[in-house]
Amino acid sequence: MTERVYEVVIIGSGAGGGTVAQALAPMVRDGVRILVLEKGPRLADGEFTGREMEMATALYEDGGGFLTADGTMTLAFACTYGGSTVVYTGTSLTAPERVVRHWNVPGLDHADVVRRSEKYLRENNVHLLGPDALNDNNRLFVEGGRRAGYHVEQFPVNVKGCRGSSFCNLGCPNQAKQGTNRVQLPAAERDGVEVVTRAEVLRIEVDRSVVVRVGEKPAGGKGAPSEWAPGDYRVRGKIVVSAGGAIGSPALLLRSPLPTPRCLGDGFTCHPALILVAEHPRAITNDVGHPKSFFVDRGAEERFVLETCMYFPFTTAKAITGFGAAHSAMVRAFPRLQMILVLACDHATPGNRITADAAGKPVVHYRFTPETVDGLVRGTVASAKIFFAAGALRVHAPFADPPLIDARDAARVEALITTRHWRPGKTTVSAAHLMGGCGMGRSAADSVTDVWGRVHGIPWLRVADASLFPDSLEINPYVTIMALADRVAEGIREDARELLA
Amino acid sequence: MAVLDPVRPAFRAVGQTVVPEAARLTESEWAAVEDIVEQALATRPPRLQRQLVTLIRLLQWLPLFRYGRPFTALDPTHRTRFLAAIQDAPVLLLRRGFWGLRTLVLMGYYARPVAATEIGYQADPRGWEARRP
Numbered sequence A: 001m002t003e004r005v006y007e008v009v010i011i012g013s014g015a016g017g018g019t020v021a022q023a024l025a026p027m028v029r030d031g032v033r034i035l036v037l038e039k040g041p042r043l044a045d046g047e048f049t050g051r052e053m054e055m056a057t058a059l060y061e062d063g064g065g066f067l068t069a070d071g072t073m074t075l076a077f078a079c080t081y082g083g084s085t086v087v088y089t090g091t092s093l094t095a096p097e098r099v100v101r102h103w104n105v106p107g108l109d110h111a112d113v114v115r116r117s118e119k120y121l122r123e124n125n126v127h128l129l130g131p132d133a134l135n136d137n138n139r140l141f142v143e144g145g146r147r148a149g150y151h152v153e154q155f156p157v158n159v160k161g162c163r164g165s166s167f168c169n170l171g172c173p174n175q176a177k178q179g180t181n182r183v184q185l186p187a188a189e190r191d192g193v194e195v196v197t198r199a200e201v202l203r204i205e206v207d208r209s210v211v212v213r214v215g216e217k218p219a220g221g222k223g224a225p226s227e228w229a230p231g232d233y234r235v236r237g238k239i240v241v242s243a244g245g246a247i248g249s250p251a252l253l254l255r256s257p258l259p260t261p262r263c264l265g266d267g268f269t270c271h272p273a274l275i276l277v278a279e280h281p282r283a284i285t286n287d288v289g290h291p292k293s294f295f296v297d298r299g300a301e302e303r304f305v306l307e308t309c310m311y312f313p314f315t316t317a318k319a320i321t322g323f324g325a326a327h328s329a330m331v332r333a334f335p336r337l338q339m340i341l342v343l344a345c346d347h348a349t350p351g352n353r354i355t356a357d358a359a360g361k362p363v364v365h366y367r368f369t370p371e372t373v374d375g376l377v378r379g380t381v382a383s384a385k386i387f388f389a390a391g392a393l394r395v396h397a398p399f400a401d402p403p404l405i406d407a408r409d410a411a412r413v414e415a416l417i418t419t420r421h422w423r424p425g426k427t428t429v430s431a432a433h434l435m436g437g438c439g440m441g442r443s444a445a446d447s448v449t450d451v452w453g454r455v456h457g458i459p460w461l462r463v464a465d466a467s468l469f470p471d472s473l474e475i476n477p478y479v480t481i482m483a484l485a486d487r488v489a490e491g492i493r494e495d496a497r498e499l500l501a
Numbered sequence B: 001m002a003v004l005d006p007v008r009p010a011f012r013a014v015g016q017t018v019v020p021e022a023a024r025l026t027e028s029e030w031a032a033v034e035d036i037v038e039q040a041l042a043t044r045p046p047r048l049q050r051q052l053v054t055l056i057r058l059l060q061w062l063p064l065f066r067y068g069r070p071f072t073a074l075d076p077t078h079r080t081r082f083l084a085a086i087q088d089a090p091v092l093l094l095r096r097g098f099w100g101l102r103t104l105v106l107m108g109y110y111a112r113p114v115a116a117t118e119i120g121y122q123a124d125p126r127g128w129e130a131r132r133p
């Protein structure tokens, strides 16, 4: 096994890993060698084509088809230089005060999270899109939402030179989204941080070394070959930062021979989501323009958030319940479809956790609690009201039987859409806001890390990603992940003298 | 050997029930659908591939008890009725198995660029520029 020596080893290059890499990069000038190990490949700008299967296969874990243990929910997360920031939509919100208060992590102050978030909002060019950039799909949400009595807000987004291709979740073909692949990682590399792609960390050892497998570029696959020759490596470090994401980090720590806290893997949440569609009488602009410009936040009151969205042919067909002629007719109405994403604000629940199988692969155990299902149903009812208020002829609601609701039944949506029709395994539920598993807290009795991402009892091991969340954030998470990763980096700088000695 | 080889006729019969327009696919169009499905399956564990084949076999032979004929010998109405019952089966394993198979069919059919055009999907990397005169 080839050996390499660095002072700081960061595992994962997404929202968390990219942030830590950039924040620690100035230490390179003082002779500190910093390495980022990323399991996925580094794609060239021209490789982002917007073609659904091609990009999903190249960017997502399991091509976007990663399922929970009982197969009732698909989890979307990316595996590439930049992690899930390559496929996110770039909506940029700061953590709500009530959520940070509810997390109740000693030393975690909402004002501190906001201050750090603001730094990244500036760095990532976060702003509101002008009216010219908005498509009908978004405008109808605003009109319908206001008519139906909801408080509709505009999403700040982190784009620069957005052409409105609507391909955000397949990676931006115009390099407009300001993910860590565009901002933090290139900055870190300019300062001398090394990033090695196609490098999967198999385990972290007690002597602070990490065992890495560097893979070959598959024939015909996208992305550059790894910066290192394929093979197995032992990388000796002094500080190790796990930033593999809410599934990657718990799984890695679970398969590592380390004295980690017993609650490792617990507290997984993910904002389970439904893609809803409604048919309008005329064609609307939906597959052009930035897809996600507005939202309705009913998290505190009704456990759901609604967002505008627009997906691709297969993803849309998969989201529509059922099959046969009625299903086909809805898919074929594509140019007339309005779409809304309903996200449930789930909460950390015993049993909803990440484990590792015999081969060390992550297994996500997730059970829908009645409260989560209620959030999805209430969100579906609200969406149906918005769709009809916007002029839709028909709404597809997976919690109705039959799922197609005609405009003449618009006044009855509350009676038609109910938890009674919830059938796990029948409805397509997916999630992209994966959180928890290495939650922050007081001690090893209730958490995996402290408020600086330090794993209890293992001061040289830090966690810096969405797995730090002790419970769900109830809004889009990437800015908060960056804010927490920024804290982790500060903690490392403070402890560096001692740890690097 | 391709994963679908042992169950190809039953897979296609399910495919035509899930997406009725698939009944009009030519042999080479079916090959394109199945190629997408095979590519997706290639990266999945062999255990999952075996489970899929078992499920398709089950769907092929279960109708024998109810209709006295295998799935491929049923008319479209009975195929639809049978799959609707599976989709709503009280057993999670069956519901989720059918959901997975339905997902593969939809992937194979709608991920083809020609199907995207057929349904009026026009997204383009040039965004607004490609749409506004």
Ligand SMILES: Cc1cc2nc3c(=O)[nH]c(=O)nc-3n(C[C@H](O)[C@H](O)[C@H](O)COP(=O)(O)OP(=O)(O)OC[C@H]3O[C@@H](n4cnc5c(N)ncnc54)[C@H](O)[C@@H]3O)c2cc1C
Pocket (backbone or CB within 6 Å): A011, A012, A013, A014, A015, A016, A017, A037, A038, A039, A040, A076, A077, A078, A079, A080, A081, A082, A083, A084, A085, A087, A088, A089, A090, A091, A092, A093, A169, A199, A200, A201, A202, A243, A244, A245, A246, A248, A249, A252, A432, A433, A434, A464, A465, A466, A467, A476, A477, A478, A479, A481
């Ligand atoms: C489709 C989609 C849309 C989204 N839209 C938004 C949005 O609009 N706004 C928002 O706020 N959030 C959004 N999110 C969520 C957001 O992208 C994630 O919450 C965030 O990127 C998570 O950051 P992370 O650092 O925890 O993990 P990731 O960004 O997922 O990065 C983890 C990285 O670690 C790598 N890794 C894992 N294990 C290992 C290992 N053992 N060895 C080496 N590397 C490893 C992975 O390959 C991956 O690249 C979206 C997510 C998705 C999937």
Ligand code: SF4
Pocket (backbone or CB within 6 Å): A159, A161, A162, A163, A164, A165, A166, A167, A168, A169, A171, A172, A173, A174, A175, A176, A177, A289, A290, A291, B127
């Ligand atoms: S809509 Fe804008 S940000 Fe999204 S992929 Fe297209 S150009 Fe990029």
